[in-house]
Amino acid sequence: MTRTAKSTPVGEEIAPPLPAFPTIPRHEVLARLAALRTTPIGDLKAQWRTLFGKEPPPFSRSYIESRLAYRIQELAYGGLRPETRARLEALGERLDGGNVVLRRIRADSRPLPGTRLVREWQGVEHVVTVRPDDFEYEGRPYRSLSAVARHITGTRWNGWTFFGLRGAGA
Structure with missing residues (x-):
């Protein structure tokens, strides 16, 4: 028996099969969400692998918990409707003009x-x-927060740090 290779037209890619994710019964959602707070981080990472089908990111526990909470609800109740996704994509295109770098x-x-x-x-x-x-301060326009901070203090400051938008040394 011989196999014949299927040819793919040039420029077309074959999408890999989508992984099968578990369905979560709606009556389990609240209990699963409540359990996230007391679940050891190793078990949270195992849940991530099951629910997302990939390795968890090296982020904080609170990030992993929040994303798992969203994913549990998404699998139980469904994700965004296609119309909503399309609308969000269109809004994103309007904001960045399709520029991937800006995105x-x-x-x-x-x-x-x-x-x-x-x-x-x-x-x-x-x-x-x-x-x-x-930026407007005392009725006058300023091009940067640093210029405002300099006006207020009389010394050079990082405006983002002065106004608490970024931590010192960041």
């Missing part, structure tokens, strides 16, 4: 316009408003 940059690295940053310095409360392209 990898965290969108939440800058506070949203309208956010008020409050910092007490030498007994005085200072309020900065985030605007789309700059």
Whole structure:
């Protein structure tokens, strides 16, 4: 008996078969979620392998717990509807214009316009408003938080650190 190789048209890839994930009965969801807090980390990582079909990331316990909690609910109740996924994809395309490099940059690295940053310095409360392209302090625009921090303190500061958006030394 001879086997004939199937040919794949040039440019097309054959997708590997999707792994089969367990279904989780809805009546077990609350108990499983509650158990995550007391489950040893080794068992959490084993659950990750079962529920995601891959090795767990080297992140904190709280991250693993939160992702497992989401996955348990997703497998029990279903994930996002295809329409919702398509809508999120379309919104992402509008934000980054299809640029993969921009997509990898965290969108939440800058506070949203309208956010008020409050910092007490030498007994005085200072309020900065985030605007789309700059920052407003005492009715004046500033190009960066560092410029605002320099105006307030008279010394050079990392504005993100001064306003508590990033830890010192980060």
